Amino acid sequence: MRALVLTVMVSVLLLGGCGRKGPLVAPEAFAPGAVDTLSVEQKEDRFFVSWSAPARDAGGRPLKDLAGFRLYRREVLPPGEDCEECPTAYRLVRVVDLDYLQDVKVYGNRYFFADAAVTNGTTYQYKVIAYRRDGSESAASNRARRRKVGAPSAPRLTASSTPTGVLLQWAPARTPGADFVGYDLYRRRGDDFGTLVLLTPTPVKEERFEDQGVEHGAAYVYTVREVVGADGQLVEGAASNEARGSRTAPAEE
Structure with missing residues (x-):
């Protein structure tokens, strides 16, 4: 009888100590x-x-x-x-x-x-x-x-106002041994660097570009970078000088 009581007590203690536990997680x-x-x-x-x-x-x-x-x-x-x-x-x-x-x-x-x-x-x-x-x-x-490859030098950029936008033109700076891809153009509104955007989702081939997505009365700042290909990857060169421009007011009728 005593053996049976001890067995029951031990079983209760063991069951009470086990509880419900999840799987062990490695550190x-x-x-x-x-x-x-x-x-x-x-x-x-x-x-x-x-x-x-x-x-x-x-x-x-x-x-x-x-x-x-x-x-x-x-x-x-x-x-x-x-x-x-x-x-x-x-x-x-x-x-x-x-x-x-x-x-x-x-x-x-x-x-x-x-x-x-x-x-x-x-x-x-x-x-x-x-x-x-x-x-x-x-x-x-x-x-x-x-x-790492040699990056293109900086082009020389100018900007002029037109009735339809801002006309950008630049002198190229070719990089020997690199495959020419085009040019990336960047724009921001005045000195607000938070408005900086890439104007050209794909590099442009020509050495001129008219930005027609500008507002009357607002001043914009532009830079251009030459893009070359090397080892199947695109490389942007040094940024040009900054050029400022704005859209001219429409002519009065």
């Missing part, structure tokens, strides 16, 4: 999810490396306490010499502290870093790792690779 599942949007573009003599912050942790839950990123770069060597997995292949380029961004810019949910420490003729590859405030790190991001 690494709380680390940030890996960035998968890393890209690199060349403008003038700099590489603009950009990426978006992960929205979820490695376990698929909404990401909390994201603290920053570590951006790495390596030089890509010729076949037979290249070794991405070698311990010294990558070097840390920038620690991005979200509380103190310094020279990293944010537009929407995308981070931009301008890397000027690149040399013509060299191919570079980047990766980024996100980290939380507790120090946990994501897996490495997708890789972004690009070869």
